[in-house]
Amino acid sequence: MSIATRSPKKQPSKWSEKKRSNTLDVLTRPGEDTFSSIKRLSQSKILVEPYSLYKGIMALRNEDLKRAAILQYHVARQQGLQYWIKEFRRNCQCDMSENWIDENLPSLDGKKLHIFKKSGAAYAPESSRDIRLATNPNIKIIQENAADNDTGNFSMGKVASSVVLVESSTPRHYEKPSCRQSSSRETYAVSDRTTHMLGSGKHIPSQDVSTSSSDNVAIRKVRSRKRNLSVTVSQPSTKLKSSQHSExxxxxxxxxxxxxxxxxxxxxxxxxxxxxxxxxxxxxxxxxxxxxxxxxxxxxxxxxxxxxxxxxxxxxxxxxxxxxxxxxxxxxxxxxxxxxxxxxxxxxxxxxxxxxxxxxxxxxxxxxxxxxxxxxxxxxxxxxxxxxxxxxxxxxxxxxxxxxxxxxxxxxxxxxEEYPLPDGSTSDDMEVAEQGELPAVFDSHFHLDRSSKKIWGVNKGHTVEDVLHYSDSNFVSCKPSIPVRVVGGIIVYSEPETYPNISFTLEGPWRVAVGVHPKHYRSLSDEKMSLLHQLLHHPKVVALGECGLDRSVSPSEWSQQEEVFVKILSLAKPCKPLVLHLRGPVGDEYGSDVNARCIMLMERYCSRAQWIHVHCFKGKVDVVETWLKKFPNTYFGVTAAVRTFDENQITGLKAIPRNKLVLESDAPYFPLGRAKVSTPAYLGETASLVAVNLGIRPSELMQVTLENARYLYRQKVGYTL
Known part of the structure; x- marks a missing residue:
């Protein structure tokens, strides 16, 4: 009997005896569809009784069926429940191919359901298992429709069968794919007209009834006692097929x-x-x-x-x-x-x-x-x-x-070779930039709305140029000690209340990132979510964020933060950088747990090719290595908070590859000296603090981070896009 036609047997098992109450009907909530129920249970590490699970998922679409099976299988695998996996694999055999089960639901002991047959083995079809023609041992036998004998009076009915023999004794000659072979096939005669009774070792003489030919293919009808065989003998085409081993x-x-x-x-x-x-x-x-x-x-x-x-x-x-x-x-x-x-x-x-x-x-x-x-x-x-x-x-x-x-x-x-020249620049331009009075920097993260609020008391109506001029005005008691030329930057809007309108304009080499700060998750209404989605299509918006997880708030808010974060991740695209805000609870200055949780969520909802900017990074070496292993396109932003780093954080800073490091002021936060407000103009001081810990020159670090930020956010230094 074919595997596809048999039905699963509901046999008592260890799982059934212990978990009779864990049926899908019992665990499904009112109004909840089957797939959503299985997804929820899998996330909660709850296993469904295998036979009940099998009956439930059979009503799903093919794609959802397989996803549901894999979700529950991974729960059982993590718990090491071999008896559950064995029973579920046996049930799934009725409606899924053995190949797919072995690939996606493998047994913990490595046993396979599908056993590959040797390609050279010749076998007889099911309905004529006791007969084959003893000719060349390399002949392949394929079942075809039966043909009646030449008199038309004898019919084989249900036991009728035919065998197609393909002569393969001649050596195979491959031709180049561009060389087309003739479609005609040479006819060969069957040299030994005897039939072989499989399993008995007996040879029964056969009688040649008739021979017909069409399309250069010889069809020979052979009668053997009460069996009628239609035999086609032809030379195989030399045209390459995908299944052939050589090309x-x-x-x-x-x-x-x-x-x-x-x-x-x-x-x-x-x-x-x-x-x-x-x-x-x-x-x-x-x-x-x-x-x-x-x-x-x-x-x-x-x-x-x-x-x-x-x-x-x-x-x-x-x-x-x-x-x-x-x-x-x-x-x-x-x-x-x-x-x-x-x-x-x-x-x-x-x-x-x-x-x-x-x-x-x-x-x-x-x-x-x-x-x-x-x-x-x-x-x-x-x-x-x-x-x-x-x-x-x-x-x-x-x-x-x-x-x-x-x-x-x-x-x-x-x-x-590692750090290319800016667009339109030459080696002479680079030398002038290094020796000039104002080295070029790129602020990869600052808040224009919050800076305006701190300086002028309003969060709108001011430009980046206004903020830069303020830093050099007489109103500031502590001006930047390392003047720099800010040639670009990313303005971050992370509060839905201060989002720009959909038709906003922006002059200069500035670009925008729009997201939801985890502490402002409550303000993300359906209307603001729609506006966020529209803003992401604005030509000046180059990133999604900041968004993420902030454990410095009450633990009762953590789950709501995650729900909003997952909702925002649904808008992420691999080619558009995702700006992350990750802060651990009090006592966890490294943020190891919150980074691990974020990586877990992003593995579920984001592509591995996602471009990521981990904002205000303060982690250790293991956090850096995990991010780069799971998401190779991860960049790490460093602020003036580097001055408070301990030994573990400095080691983590040194573990960041030079081509994955960017500088950020996070203005208006982390002011330096007696300054009350930080601005992008103070990025020279930040570069100096980071360079000291890395053991390189500040000018070298500014150049490296400039190129990294330009690469991450697709900015052309010195040009208005």
């Missing part, structure tokens, strides 16, 4: 035949940055730069991304069986940010629907095949000019001609 290289000039063609292409013809599918921002930036050069080399100086997409689609060299996995989608979302193109709802290969999909290795090979040998060699040794400046120095629109100036590594100063 030729996609380059027309390369005749390598490899079982892993992707490994061959990436290692033999493509630069090192393409050898792994990585969503690391540096690697994606290098891949995009290499792609730009390749398009120009393959299609000409004035080629556009649109031309490249059309070229790949017209080539038709990507087999229809090839599909994208989720890791590719994360890579393409990152690439859309670098290429500055719109992200589609879903990335597809058939046809290629976005320039970002051109980073798929088969698309790269299609373009590379249009280059000459010297260009192919140069592409293999390609090295990026800079890892981060490319997407912003030369942004490409979908129909804008590509213009690149590729140089070798030997022509670049060593310090520029």
């Amino acid at each position: 030729y290289c996609m380059l027309s000039t390369c005749f390598s035949l490899d079982k892993k063609v992707r490994r061959h292409c990436t290692k033999s013809h493509m630069p090192s940055m393409f050898q792994m599918v990585s969503t690391d921002s540096n690697n994606v930036g290098q891949c995009v730069q290499a792609l730009r050069w390749l398009i120009r080399a393959a299609l000409g100086e004035r080629a556009t991304l649109d031309d490249a997409v059309q070229t790949v689609n017209r080539a038709g060299k990507i087999p229809p069986t090839i599909s994208l996995n989720p890791l590719h989608s994360d890579l393409f979302r990152q690439a859309c940010r670098f290429l500055e193109v719109q992200e589609p709802e879903k990335f597809t290969l058939h046809p290629v629907n976005s320039p970002a999909v051109l980073l798929f290795w088969r698309c790269i090979m299609v373009l590379l095949d249009k280059c000459n040998q010297s260009q192919q060699k140069y592409f293999f040794h390609f090295k990026s000019v800079s890892e981060t400046s490319m997407p912003f120095c030369n942004p490409i629109s979908f129909n804008t001609p590509i213009s690149l100036n590729i140089q070798s590594d030997s022509e670049l100063p060593s310090d520029l």
Whole structure:
């Protein structure tokens, strides 16, 4: 009997005896649907009796059914309940494939439901298990519709069967994918017309009844006592299929035949940055730069991304069986940010629907095949000019001609390989900036509304320039001791009451982040939530935040904070930075627990490729390592609070990679000296305090954090976007 047709047996088990009350009907709340109930129970670590769970989820849609099964399975796995898992796997066999169960609901003891058969094993169909033709041992036997004998009087009825024999004694010769083989098939005769009774070892003579031929395929009807067999003998096509193990290289000039063609292409013809599918921002930036050069080399100086997409689609060299996995989608979302193109709802290969999909290795090979040998060699040794400046120095629109100036590594100063020059700058400009009176800085987090309230008593009606002028006015008793040139910054609106209107305008190199401070969660009404959603589509709004968790309030408010935080996370997009405010309770200066809780929530509701700015970071080394492990695109903002850091916090500060560090004033907070209010103008002092702890020059730190912030928030230093 087929597995799909049998029904599960409700057998008594250890689980059933102990948990008879844990049925889905009992645990489901009034008015609650099945999936929501299972999701709630799984989050509360409550297991449903397996047979009751199986009956309940069978009424769900296929996608929800599988998600519900996985949610409950993970609860059982965390508790080590092998007997629950075993019974649930047995029940699921009735409606789910064994492959899927082994993959998504694996047994704790490693046992498999699905056992793969050896590919070379020949077997007879179910209805003719006692008969096979003793010809070539390599023949494959496939069940087909039965054919009547030549007289038309004998019918096999339910026991009728037919066998298709495929001759495979001749050696297989592969051809290049571009070379088409003839569709005609050569006819072979059956040399030994005997049938073999499986399991008995007896050979029964067979009689050849008739032979017919159509489309160059020989069909031979053979009668063996009371069995009628229709035998087709043909030569297999030499056309490559996706199931075959070997495939030729996609380059027309390369005749390598490899079982892993992707490994061959990436290692033999493509630069090192393409050898792994990585969503690391540096690697994606290098891949995009290499792609730009390749398009120009393959299609000409004035080629556009649109031309490249059309070229790949017209080539038709990507087999229809090839599909994208989720890791590719994360890579393409990152690439859309670098290429500055719109992200589609879903990335597809058939046809290629976005320039970002051109980073798929088969698309790269299609373009590379249009280059000459010297260009192919140069592409293999390609090295990026800079890892981060490319997407912003030369942004490409979908129909804008590509213009690149590729140089070798030997022509670049060593310090520029990690930290690229600002847009439109040269090495001379850098030297002037370092030796000039006012070094350039970028304030990645400050509150204009709160600063205006502190200085002038109103939270509206003033600009960033007004705040900067105030810091240098006679009204201030303690002016900045390290004057700086603030060339950009992020204005943060975290109180729904002070949100700008949807049609606001903003002059200068300033951008906006809009969110909900965890202490202001009560003020997020439905109306303000709608306004927040609209503001996120404003061209000047480049980030979502600040938002997060603040444990300095009463524990009774923590759950409500989390509910609002989860609601805000639903608006997050991987390419738009998420600004986080994370503060631990009294006594937890490092915020280890609140950071761990935030990471847990974000793993559930956000993509791993999410861009993150952890604002006002005060954590230890383990917090830094966990953030970068779970979310590689995490940046850490440091304020003047660094002056109060203890030894553990200073060690955590040193653990932050230099290309993940940004400076922030968090104005009007953390004033320095006798100043009553902090402003972006005091960022020079903050840089000096941080540089002392890192053991580097303040000017060096300002330059590094300037580039990091510009990269994170897509700012062009010195230009009005």
